[in-house]
Each structure stands twice: as structure tokens, then as C-alpha cells.
């Protein structure tokens with residue numbers, strides 16, 4: 001059965017087969033997502049995605065899938081957004097130790113299968129380092145799942161023509177928030193962002209083979225003012241958001257079945 005970790009009583013937790021139950025820990029962020037989408041966009045997506053995963057597993061006949069959905073970790077590494085109003089970031093070592101302590105507590109109660117659901121790319125490097133350390137130190141297996149199937153043809157098809165830079169705070173993320181609650185998005189205030197810092201050298205990717213470590217001021221509107229988002233959110237819709245959430249959740253099902261069946 002898939003349940004929210006926080007909803008269980010101590011007595012109910014004592015009945016859980018903790019050795020074989022996956023704890024899915026969604027990693028969010030509290031950072032600017034342009035003029036139109038809320039600061040908690042990644043947290044909202046993380047919450048929605050974990051509920052969508054539950055639905056996707058149940059649709060596959062996996063009502064008894066052994067998983068607990070941990071509360072979303074609401075802040076993360078948002079250094080690249082810190083100069084935009086409202087963004088909150090924690091230091092890499094703080095974040096590492098926060099996640100480390102949570103995992104140690106879970107391991108202390110006998111959980112062996114943990115899975116981070118990465119809903120903000122900036123958190124991924126810490127999750128990767130932590131995963132190796134925990135495996136070596138505690139013999140538990142923290143898996144890493146990425147929240148968005150952004151390369152999936154059904155997801156790509158939701159992006160408006162010409163919107164080639166879409167990622168942070170763009171059409172896809174804005175659509176997913178709209179799928180949860182349209183009133184949280186102020187689409188009429190949206191502006192498109194382009195990566196002007198690498199305008200003449202488009203081969204340079206932020207985290208590609210030649211890494212330059214971008215900050216979000218590098219992303220500007222057409223008139224050159226920093227906007228800190230990638231892509232054009234103006235075509236976002238709740239329907240597109242539902243497609244992205246459902247497709248992404250469905251894509252994670254095989255990996256979760258593997259984790260369930262995994263035994264060291």
C-alpha cells in the first residue's frame with residue numbers, strides 16, 4: 001500500500017515491513033520561477049509528482065506496492081537564483097547533512113530502500129554524493145529518480161513552437177503548477193528568458209562537457225533585463241501540465257518496480 005509517511009501513527013509504522021518498503025523522498029526548492037510562477041514551484045511539482053506516481057502504480061495494478069511518500073524537503077540548493085527576490089538557498093554542506101540525518105533516522109528504524117525524487121536539478125549533485133556515502137557507510141541503497149520525463153515525445157509535444165530554451169520556470173514547469181492550481185500562476189505577467197551569456201557560443205551548455213557554472217542572471221528577456229528563467233511560459237496550460245505530470249510519473253514506474261525487486 002502506498003501511504004504518506006506523515007499520516008502513519010507509531011503503531012502503524014511498527015506494522016510496516018520496513019526492510020522491503022521504499023521511502024520516496026521528494027527534493028524540492030524554494031526559488032524564483034519568473035514573474036508568473038510561484039517560488040514554491042518545485043515543491044508543488046514534487047508533491048504533485050509523488051501523488052501522480054502513486055496513481056500510476058495503482059493503474060498498473062500495484063495497489064499493494066510497498067512505498068511511503070516522505071514529506072517534500074521544501075528548500076534546496078538555489079545559489080544560482082539567490083539575487084532574485086524571495087529565493088531561499090541552503091549551503092551544500094547544510095543540505096548534505098540535512099538529507100544525511102534524515103536517511104540515518106530512516107535506516108535506524110530498519111528502512112533499507114530509500115529513493116530521492118529530484119524535482120530541482122541543483123539538488124542532484126548532493127543526492128548523488130550522498131547516495132554513494134550512505135551505501136558505503138550504512139549498507140542501505142538510496143536510489144535517485146529524476147522527476148521530469150522532459151525528453152519524452154509526449155512531453156516535448158506540449159511545448160509551443162519556437163520555445164527552444166524551455167526548462168527553468170518555462171512553459172513546462174508553469175503548466176505543471178497550473179495542473180495543480182491555476183490560481184497560483186499569473187500568466188499575464190510572464191516574460192520569456194534566453195541564455196544571453198552564451199549567445200554566440202550556443203555549444204556551451206551550463207552543465208555540459210564544457211561547464212561554465214551559470215547563474216540565473218545569465219538568462220535575460222529580449223530587452224536584456226535579467227529574468228532568470230529559461231523558455232517562454234506564455235503558452236502554459238493546466239492540460240499540458242497534466243500530460244507532463246502523468247507521463248513523467250508513468251516513466252518512473254519500471255524503475256520503482258526494479259527497486260522493489262532489488263535485493264543485495
Ligand SMILES: [Zn+2]
Nearest residue numbers: 041042169173
Ligand atoms: Zn523549478
